[in-house]
Amino acid sequence: MDRYVTGAVIRRLREAKKMTQEELAERIFVSSKAVSKWETGQGFPDISLLEPLARSLDISVIELLSGEDIRNRNQSSNMLKTQFYVCPVCGNVIQSVGEALVSCCGITLPPLEPEALDPDHTIRVEVVEDEYFVSLDHPMEKDHYISFLAAVSDQQLQFIKLYPEGNAEARFKICCVKKLYACCNRHGLFQLSRLPALR
Numbered sequence: 001m002d003r004y005v006t007g008a009v010i011r012r013l014r015e016a017k018k019m020t021q022e023e024l025a026e027r028i029f030v031s032s033k034a035v036s037k038w039e040t041g042q043g044f045p046d047i048s049l050l051e052p053l054a055r056s057l058d059i060s061v062i063e064l065l066s067g068e069d070i071r072n073r074n075q076s077s078n079m080l081k082t083q084f085y086v087c088p089v090c091g092n093v094i095q096s097v098g099e100a101l102v103s104c105c106g107i108t109l110p111p112l113e114p115e116a117l118d119p120d121h122t123i124r125v126e127v128v129e130d131e132y133f134v135s136l137d138h139p140m141e142k143d144h145y146i147s148f149l150a151a152v153s154d155q156q157l158q159f160i161k162l163y164p165e166g167n168a169e170a171r172f173k174i175c176c177v178k179k180l181y182a183c184c185n186r187h188g189l190f191q192l193s194r195l196p197a198l199r
């Protein structure tokens with residue numbers, strides 16, 4: 001069995017916290033010998049210790065398991081950098097406005113990378129008064145459909161969840177919208193950046 005958490009990761013994170021093996025051991029109620037064993041690859045922590053271990057290292061369990069101390073850094077978030085994450089297990093859609101480590105159903109989710117528009121996923125936009133009417137000629141069947149449409153401006157995300165048997169269309173307030181997204185459950189995320197000007 002692969003080690004689910006490596007000794008090198010534990011050591012690196014412990015040293016970054018300027019903690020001795022004894023101090024870490026004390027925090028999670030194990031012997032310093034146990035910590036030493038983990039760090040030298042002679043054993044690995046019981047799964048029940050993952051949470052206290054992660055907490056002591058000031059990191060999430062996901063970060064501990066992935067071996068990357070990626071922080072959710074959203075202090076200088078920018079709506080135009082909005083990223084979408086879709087869980088392949090439960091269909092959950094998660095959105096972040098900065099770099100984030102996102103997990104759902106026990107899986108670390110990569111952000112969806114927008115694909116270039118193709119003839120099967122062309123996003124049509126019409127201006128209707130102060131709204132964009134957005135639509136796609138795309139199947140809306142249980143196993144292949146547009147699962148959401150979204151419009152992003154500097155300050156706002158308008159998000160509309162779609163369902164099979166519905167229409168692949170939505171209306172968005174135009175105000176400052178700079179990007180439109182359509183997500184196909186089979187073919188991924190599509191982005192339209194060039195939007196029709198207001199008349």
Ligand SMILES: [Fe+2]
Nearest residue numbers: 184185186187
């Ligand atoms: Fe599709």
